[in-house]
Amino acid sequence: MPADAVASTLPATPPAVEPARRIDETWIRALPKTETHVHLEGNFELVDLLDLAKAAGEPLPGPAATLFDVSTHDASDGSGDLADFLRFLDWECGLVRTADQAARHAYTFAARQTASGIGYTDAIINPTHWGAWAGRIPELFDALAAGLEEAEQDGLAEVQLCYSLLRQQSASEAREVVEWLRDARPRRVVALSIDGDERSAGRVSGRFAEAFTLAQEAGFRRTVHAGESSGPEGVWDAIQLLHAERIDHGVRAVEDPELLRFLADTQIPLGVCPRSNVVLGIYDDWRDHPLVVLRDAGVNVTINTDDPAPLGTTLEADWAVCAETFGLGQDDLVGFARASIAASFADDATKARLEAGLRPSALSR
Numbered sequence: 001m002p003a004d005a006v007a008s009t010l011p012a013t014p015p016a017v018e019p020a021r022r023i024d025e026t027w028i029r030a031l032p033k034t035e036t037h038v039h040l041e042g043n044f045e046l047v048d049l050l051d052l053a054k055a056a057g058e059p060l061p062g063p064a065a066t067l068f069d070v071s072t073h074d075a076s077d078g079s080g081d082l083a084d085f086l087r088f089l090d091w092e093c094g095l096v097r098t099a100d101q102a103a104r105h106a107y108t109f110a111a112r113q114t115a116s117g118i119g120y121t122d123a124i125i126n127p128t129h130w131g132a133w134a135g136r137i138p139e140l141f142d143a144l145a146a147g148l149e150e151a152e153q154d155g156l157a158e159v160q161l162c163y164s165l166l167r168q169q170s171a172s173e174a175r176e177v178v179e180w181l182r183d184a185r186p187r188r189v190v191a192l193s194i195d196g197d198e199r200s201a202g203r204v205s206g207r208f209a210e211a212f213t214l215a216q217e218a219g220f221r222r223t224v225h226a227g228e229s230s231g232p233e234g235v236w237d238a239i240q241l242l243h244a245e246r247i248d249h250g251v252r253a254v255e256d257p258e259l260l261r262f263l264a265d266t267q268i269p270l271g272v273c274p275r276s277n278v279v280l281g282i283y284d285d286w287r288d289h290p291l292v293v294l295r296d297a298g299v300n301v302t303i304n305t306d307d308p309a310p311l312g313t314t315l316e317a318d319w320a321v322c323a324e325t326f327g328l329g330q331d332d333l334v335g336f337a338r339a340s341i342a343a344s345f346a347d348d349a350t351k352a353r354l355e356a357g358l359r360p361s362a363l364s365r
Helices: 003-008 025-029 046-056 079-093 099-115 137-153 171-184 205-217 233-242 251-255 257-266 274-279 291-296 315-326 330-343 348-356
Strands: 033-039 118-125 158-166 189-195 221-226 246-249 270-272 301-303
Touching: 025 315, 033 246, 033 270, 033 330, 046 099, 099 118, 099 137, 099 158, 118 189, 118 348, 137 158, 137 171, 158 171, 158 221, 171 189, 171 205, 189 205, 205 221, 205 233, 221 233, 233 246, 233 251, 233 257, 246 251, 251 257, 251 270, 251 291, 270 291, 274 315, 291 301, 291 315, 301 315, 301 330, 315 330, 330 348
Parallel strands: 033 118, 118 158, 158 189, 189 221, 221 246, 246 270, 270 301
Antiparallel strands: none
16 A cells, blocks of 8 residues: 555644543552563663672763663654664663672562562563673573572562573574573573564564574564564564564554454554654654554553663653553553553463453452
């Protein structure tokens, strides 16, 4: 369909809604739910970075009070913001040098997820950000698994890992990663992912098709960042070339009615992160975000935080802002919680347990 024809089928702006009374975040925390689009790299709080920088003997790149001010909107398409943000992730992850530090970060991540009432998480980790672990990736994953296992033993939420490739990596590097995943079966790794700046990397899904096919054959789930800083074509590529079972972001799918219909028919979930999209300049304002447009088109949409620490948020806070911005009520949020459980890579028993907590009889207690 020509671009002008596509544009003519879509509203110029999302439909206006009456702002709702803000739903109490305590109620949201109590709602059984999962998070499917959140990065381990984006969960270092300021105190974590201060401690790690001291231990590494490295100075901060700027004043502590403005350390997380990484989104300056220096590019109208958001690409500059995202590139700067990814470089910031390189710096902070590069401070993690020891197995104890990595395990502690994993444990702390599980604790923070639990504090937000998240019962299960598919956490994304891209080892290319963790510069000190080059050449010893298996040791990094052992340390992370140890921290997550200790957390679960202490009654904290279950967290599994999605190993994420970087778009700038080569096809041979990607294949080596998947061969290692297939042969070593590192603990806690359930999926293959790919992330990075779509706009600067271009349409690279073809380069990684072999690796994702190998991952599928080896029994790993597949989740792909697409439709964020580039358009709906990235989502099509992720589905057609990378066998994506879930799309991280995917918001630009709203620009393609045919893709919207396909996503609604197949129920391939979108792991949407409204605050991240606004802060990094994909959309100017929360009210411009297509969250509800996507949902109302029948797409399976979930609400996630992406990188909550540098974005200064929690999952319950973002759900509350969505409710207030889009006029969502408690029934709507129960629907998003149910969608999050269905979209997760949790096993059937975990899904059933979380779903049971969404029954009307359980919610009315």
